[in-house]
Amino acid sequence: VGGGRMGEIRCGHVARSGGARLSAFVDASPEAAARLASRHGCEAYVALEDALEAQEIDAVWICAPTPSHGSLIATAARGGAHVAVEKPVAMSSRDILEAYATCEAHGVHLACAFQRRFDAAYQAVARAVEEGKVGSPRSIRATFRDHPSPPPAFFAAGGGDLFNDLATHDIDYILALLKQSDGGDHHPDEVWAHGTSSTDELRSAGVFDAATVVLKWKRLELCATLDIARGSAYG
Helix, strand or coil: CCCCHHHHHHHHHHHHHHHCCCCEEEEEHHHHHHHHHHCCCCEEEECHHHHHHCCCEEEEECCHHHHHHHHHHHHHHHHCCEEEECCCCCCCHHHHHHHHHHHHCCCEEEECCCHHCHHHHHHHHHHHCCCCCCCCCCCEEEEEEEECCCHHHHCCCCCCHHHHHHHHHHHHHHHHHHHHCCCCCCCCCCCEEEEEEECCHHHHCCCCCCCEEEEEHHHHHHHHEEEEEECCCCC
C-alpha cells in the first residue's frame, strides 16, 4: 500500500524474495497503482478494502504516509491479514499501542520495518554480544548514510524527518542489543540531538539532512553516538 519511494522499494523486495508473491498494489492514485501493478504483474486497487475483498491476501505491507497508518493497519487486521508497516508505526505512543492492540485483537501480527535486526552483519554483532565474545558494551557508535537521498520535493512535502526516518533504525537496534546483553532497563536516561540543513531550501522547509544523536545510560556507564546524514559522497 502506497506508491511512493518506499512502495517502489518494497515491491522490488517482495518480487525478489522468493518467499512471497505480490498479488495486489494499492494507492489512492489510480495512475500510481496501475503503474506499479503493471510493472510487477499484479492487480491494482485504489482502496485496501477492495483488495482484501477481491483476493485472499496473507499480509499487507504499508508504505503510505504516516498519518494514514492507523486506519490502514485496522483495515488489514479486520481483513485477517498480517501487517508490516514502515516506521514510525504512528506519530504518538498512544496510536502505536492502539495499532498493536488492534492487530492482537484480530489475531494477526504487526511488524514495524526495522530491517537492521535481520541484516547479517548486525545479527553477527548481536550474537557476539549475547555470547559474551565482546564483553559488556561500554561505548557504541553508529554511522548511517542514506544514498541516494530522496528528492528535495519529498522533504518539502514533510517526508523523511531525519530522526523518525533514519535514527530510529539504529536506536531500535541499540536498545534491542542492550536489552539482550543486560536484561535490565534498556531505555536511556539522557538524549541529546542536533540537526543541520545543508541547503537554503531545506532550511526554509525546516528539514535536517544531517544530525548527531547521543544517548546516555547512567546505570550502565555507557554512551552511544549516532552520526546520521542523507548525503554520502562515497555511495
